[in-house]
Amino acid sequence: MTGSVSKLKVAILGFGTVGSSVARILTDMKPEGIELTHIYNRNVARKKADWVPPSVVWTDDVETIFASDVDVILELAGGLDPAGVWVRRALESGKSAVTANKKLISLQGIELEKLARAKGGHLLYGAAVAGGIPVIPGLQQGLAGDKVVRIEGILNGTCNFILSKMEEGAEFADVLKEAQGLGYAEANPTEDVDGFDARAKLVILSRLALRADLDPEQIPCRSITEVAAIDFAYAKELNCTIRQISRAEYREGDVLASVGPMLVPKASPLAWSRGTENTVLIGGHYGGDVVFSGHGAGGHPTAVAVVSDVISIAHGSRAVDLPSRKTAIGGEFLLRHSIRFVVRDEPGIIAEIAEALAEQGISIHAIFQRPGYSRDALPFVVTVEPCANSMLKKALERIGKMKCLLEKPFDMQILEPEE
Secondary structure, three states, X not given: OXXXXXXXXXXXXXXXXXXXXXXXXXXXXXXXXXXXXXXXXXXXXXXXXXXXXXXXXXEOOHHHHHOOOOOEEEEOOOOOOOHHHHHHHHHHOOOEEEEXXXXXXXXXXXXXHHHHHXXXXXXXXXXXXXXXXXXXXXXXXXOOOOOEEEEEEEOOHHHHHHHHHHHOOOOHHHHHHHHXXXXXXXXXXXXXXXXXXXXXXXXXXXXXXXXXXXXXXXXXXXXXXXXXHHHHHHHHHOOEEEEEEEEEEEEOOEEEEEEEEEEEEOOOHHHXXXXXXXXXXXXXXXXXXXXXXEEOXXXXXXXXXXXXXXXXXXXXXXXXXXXXXXXXXXXXXXEEEEEEEEEOOOOOHHHXXXXXXXXXXXXXXXXXXXXXXXXXXXXXXXXXXXXXXXXXXXXXXXXXXXXXXXXXXXXXXXXXXXX
16 A cells, blocks of 8 residues: 555545535546545435546445445444444445544544554545645654644634624624524534534644644533623724634643633734634644634635545655543633623722622733614623633623623623733
């Protein structure tokens, strides 16, 4: 399977958006040493494309693939079952596997990599995080010589599209509907908007960058569904924007991690992403910050990463083995927060809020109140000095009982620039 003496035979499992893009690239570019021989899909007759070489075998029976002499299985169907079974079968038979399946790699990646090494094959998944942005090979090779201490990233293109549109003045429900119409969001968008998709990707990056194997269920996720247009107006007052940020870092011996909407300073590279773009910032102890940015979603960008993995296998390359250890999340980010209140205006509101915060040892940093709103439904923002989420939660539980409140207080952490 090394060198270019004989061609590497490749089968695609799943001829959807990414699978068809992979086939298109392999057909158009004809990479040296690679031959597309099989395509599998359910109800395959409706998927056949006349631009695919006539030598390619189309099938809706996956056993045809495993009974063939293909060298590499490209799992592009997604999900855990049957995709996980297919990848495992390929590796157990000594074949190699390439996948874009972040859920599978986040949950079973370590086990599957061990299986690949034991059977003499390869498991590559450069497309599992950030689509066509080479952040995974960048970590495995380009940054393997550094001690990475921090990951911050925009890892979900759907959320970035929604929040970018809201920054321009749109409302969440309208933008979500638009995203669904464009195919960026599923009919049930929970995986994206509630942070679970980004969390799976963060687990993969933490394993490679921090060498920390994190349990996804331990990583707190917050939904972007509570973000409102008014929050962007107040974000501008703080010279910030709002993005779904995934973070993991070592701090004083602990690993901290979270996913959720945050206020991001306009000067940060994470504030520059628009639409479905992804941006990943890697902080190294020796090399400093490195930023990966580009189109993180879509058929063609993701397919580029898949084909790049196949080319690596065809030419004898293999992923650098970066051992990780099971690591619990211990501790909380201590950051400033912005808290949005909507109240029926009356005397003593700020004093009562300040008292509840002070009870938890939290100091007010600033208060912002934009003009033009009715006293019967007055939105304003309080920013507080760095504090733990758990302490702020206790303060907000007390504040939440105030009779003047018309909505539950909504808080977001403020991403602080590294010194």
